[in-house]
Amino acid sequence: MRFKGWQVSVRRTSRAMAWLVLAASLVFAQVAWASLQPAELGEFDHKLWDAVLREHVNEKGRVDYAAVQKDEQFDRYLEQLEAVDVKQLKNADERLAFWINAYNALTIRAVLDTLPADQSKWAEYRIIDQKVNGTSIWKGRKFDIGGEQHTLDDIEHNVIRKRDGLRDPRIHVALVCAAKGCPYLWNRAFSGAEVREQLAAAMRRFAANDKQVKIEKSSKTITISKIFEWYGTDFANPKFFPHGKSIPIFLAEYVSDQSTVAALRRGKWTIGYFEYDWHLNIQE
Numbered sequence: 016m017r018f019k020g021w022q023v024s025v026r027r028t029s030r031a032m033a034w035l036v037l038a039a040s041l042v043f044a045q046v047a048w049a050s051l052q053p054a055e056l057g058e059f060d061h062k063l064w065d066a067v068l069r070e071h072v073n074e075k076g077r078v079d080y081a082a083v084q085k086d087e088q089f090d091r092y093l094e095q096l097e098a099v100d101v102k103q104l105k106n107a108d109e110r111l112a113f114w115i116n117a118y119n120a121l122t123i124r125a126v127l128d129t130l131p132a133d134q135s136k137w138a139e140y141r142i143i144d145q146k147v148n149g150t151s152i153w154k155g156r157k158f159d160i161g162g163e164q165h166t167l168d169d170i171e172h173n174v175i176r177k178r179d180g181l182r183d184p185r186i187h188v189a190l191v192c193a194a195k196g197c198p199y200l201w202n203r204a205f206s207g208a209e210v211r212e213q214l215a216a217a218m219r220r221f222a223a224n225d226k227q228v229k230i231e232k233s234s235k236t237i238t239i240s241k242i243f244e245w246y247g248t249d250f251a252n253p254k255f256f257p258h259g260k261s262i263p264i265f266l267a268e269y270v271s272d273q274s275t276v277a278a279l280r281r282g283k284w285t286i287g288y289f290e291y292d293w294h295l296n297i298q299e
Contacts, residue, residue: 057103057104057105057106057109058104058105058109058207059095059099059104059109059112059113059207060095061092061112061113061116061204061205061206062204063088063089063091063092063095064089064092064116064120064204065203065204066088067083067086067088067089067092067120068200068201068202068203068204069202069203070082070086071083071086072200072201072202073202073298074202075199076191076197076198076199076200076201076202076296077200077296077297077298077299078123078193078200078296078297078298079297079298080123080126080127080130080137080295080297081134083123083127084127089120089123092120093120093121093124096117096120096121096158096159096160096161097159097160097161097162098161099113099160099161100161101113101160101161102161104207105207106180106207107179107180107181108207108208108210108211109207110178110180110181110207111175111180111181111183111186111205111207111210112204112205112206112207112210113207114170114174114175114181115175115186115189115190115205115210116204116205117160117170118167118170118171118175118190119189119190119191119200121158121167121170122142122167122191122192122193123193124158125142125145125147125152125156125167125193126140126142126193126295128156129142129145129147129152137295137297138294138295138297138299139294140294140295140297141194141293141294141295142192142193142194142293142295143194143293144293151168152167153166153167153168153171153192154166154167154168171186171190175190176249182249182252182254182255182256183211183214183255183256183257184246184249184250184252184255184257184258184265185214185215185217185218185257186214187242187246187249188214188217188218188220188221188242189201189205189213189214189217191296193295193296194291194292194293194294194295194296195292195293195294195295195296196240196241196289196290196291196292196293197296198217198220198221198224198227198240198242199220199221199224200296201213201217201220215269218268218269219269219271221240221269222266222269222270223270223271226289227239227240227289228240228266230266230270230275230278230279232274232275232278234285235278235282235283235284235285236284236285236286236287237262237263237266237284237285237286237287238286238287238288238289239262239286239287239288239289240288240289240291241288241289241290241291243262243286243288244288247262250262250265251265261284262284262286263279263280263284263286264279264280266279267279267280
């Protein structure tokens with residue numbers, strides 16, 4: 016009888032242990048699933064991307080690509096992009112912040128996938144020279160976002176610049192193509208709650224950078240990034256908000272010097288463009 020009782024005790028203990036293992040597995044699965052979901056219904060938590068930016072991007076927008084390549088937070092953020100249901104994001108600001116962050120993170124992923132093995136050659140890398148599937152990185156590299164395939168070009172031109180509520184011309188100083196000629200990559204993630212204020216701040220930083228904008232009042236000449244040659248019509252397009260009647264009038268909203276503001280709002284200006292530096296925006 017003592018032997019039989021011992022067998023019963025073992026069986027009960029085994030069943031109890033099996034239930035504990037099953038319960039632990041379910042809890043782990045729920046935690047893992049939750050980590051891939053928005054923090055609240057209709058919102059997307061960009062804290063992993065924010066952590067990557069804070070740790071590996073400096074105040075001048077230069078990126079430590081070697082560190083990003085080793086950072087598990089970056090990989091987990093990309094997994095979140097694959098798992099998200101973009102249609103569930105609650106409003107245009109949430110969607111705009113999501114797509115800006117996605118574009119910048121996926122651009123870095125595309126760079127990491129095409130950098131030479133020899134790290135000493137990274138400073139010579141130019142994203143414009145890279146080919147994927149016989150075309151540019153922007154057109155050839157596809158990414159899974161919420162179960163749909165998107166290229167970087169698609170995100171910028173067919174999502175942000177075409178969809179109602181997302182057409183904000185200031186995205187052109189927030190989307191960063193991994194080149195030194197680009198606007199600075201901000202070392203913070205965009206958020207749905209603050210995206211418009213963040214875009215205004217990005218525009219002010221851009222206007223204050225004399226490598227991106229040079230205003231000469233005496234000759235009424237503006238030398239500006241080629242971004243304004245490529246996408247200048249967005250800044251004066253009534254379908255975009257905010258917009259101005261012209262590039263000088265648009266810039267006037269983001270320049271700090273009041274005499275320059277007044278000058279930009281008067282008369283005709285000649286606009287020229289800086290040469291674009293396509294070399295990698297790497298920390299040196």
